[in-house]
Amino acid sequence: EDKVVQSPLSLVVHEGDTVTLNCSYEVTNFRSLLWYKQEKKAPTFLFMLTSSGIEKKSGRLSSILDKKELSSILNITATQTGDSAIYLCAVELGSNYQLIWGAGTKLIIKP
Amino acid sequence: GAVVSQHPSRVICKSGTSVKIECRSLDFQATTMFWYRQFPKQSLMLMATSNEGSKATYEQGVEKDKFLINHASLTLSTLTVTSAHPEDSSFYICSAATVPPYFGPGTRLTVL
Numbered sequence: 001e002d003k004v005v006q007s008p009l010s011l012v013v014h015e016g017d018t019v020t021l022n023c024s025y026e027v028t029n030f031r032s033l034l035w036y037k038q039e040k041k042a043p044t045f046l047f048m049l050t051s052s053g054i055e056k057k058s059g060r061l062s063s064i065l066d067k068k069e070l071s072s073i074l075n076i077t078a079t080q081t082g083d084s085a086i087y088l089c090a091v092e093l094g095s096n097y098q099l100i101w102g103a104g105t106k107l108i109i110k111p
Numbered sequence: 112g113a114v115v116s117q118h119p120s121r122v123i124c125k126s127g128t129s130v131k132i133e134c135r136s137l138d139f140q141a142t143t144m145f146w147y148r149q150f151p152k153q154s155l156m157l158m159a160t161s162n163e164g165s166k167a168t169y170e171q172g173v174e175k176d177k178f179l180i181n182h183a184s185l186t187l188s189t190l191t192v193t194s195a196h197p198e199d200s201s202f203y204i205c206s207a208a209t210v211p212p213y214f215g216p217g218t219r220l221t222v223l
Contacts, residue, residue: 032211034211034212036214041216041217042117042204042214042215042216042217043155043204043214044214045211045212045213048210048211088154088155090212092211092212096143096160096208097143097145097208097209097210097212098145098157098160099145099155099157099212101154101155101156102154103153103154104154
């Protein structure tokens with residue numbers, strides 16, 4: 001059965017800290033791995049990773065995929081209270097755009 | 112990125128009524144859209160895949176007669192929750208089969 005596992009499930013840090021969120025997967029037909037940020041509404045897209053070892057960066061956020069380890073990490077440096085959200089990892093399968101979702105990591109940044 | 116809209120954003124209805132949720136792709140054509148449901152503190156659960164001009168494909172455990180999906184045009188898919196009950200209260204989100212997948216803003220359904 002295809003599955004995506006995120007860790008930790010929740011994390012509380014102080015503003016300014018750096019956090020690393022993990023996503024591991026076991027799927028039969030990997031196409032890409034995606035990271036989303038979800039606050040009160042629907043998920044907003046952060047990164048799409050298809051190639052191993054190539055870091056994607058957007059401001060204080062960065063992510064990298066390790067196909068050998070079947071995992072990805074999402075780093076957030078110099079965290080701010082606005083980074084508080086649920087971070088979702090999803091793996092896209094095959095060619096039909098279907099996504100397998102992790103349970104999410106709830107990140108709380110304390111001022 | 113691609114824009115997907117959903118309407119309504121929030122609906123409260125009485126038990127037994129039907130509720131229709133619309134999902135539109137605003138600046139592109141979407142032959143395939145996905146409908147998800149998300150309960151509090153849980154991740155997204157795929158309900159069905161909506162295909163323009165053909166029947167939707169439902170995930171195991173999702174009642175197709177209760178959750179009617181119509182994808183009559185390349186820019187509109189609708190999800191109708193028929194005879195809604197309190198246990199159907201949830202956050203319903205659609206997404207388009209884009210690269211990467213973009214989501215509508217979601218519809219929060221509360222059934223009294």
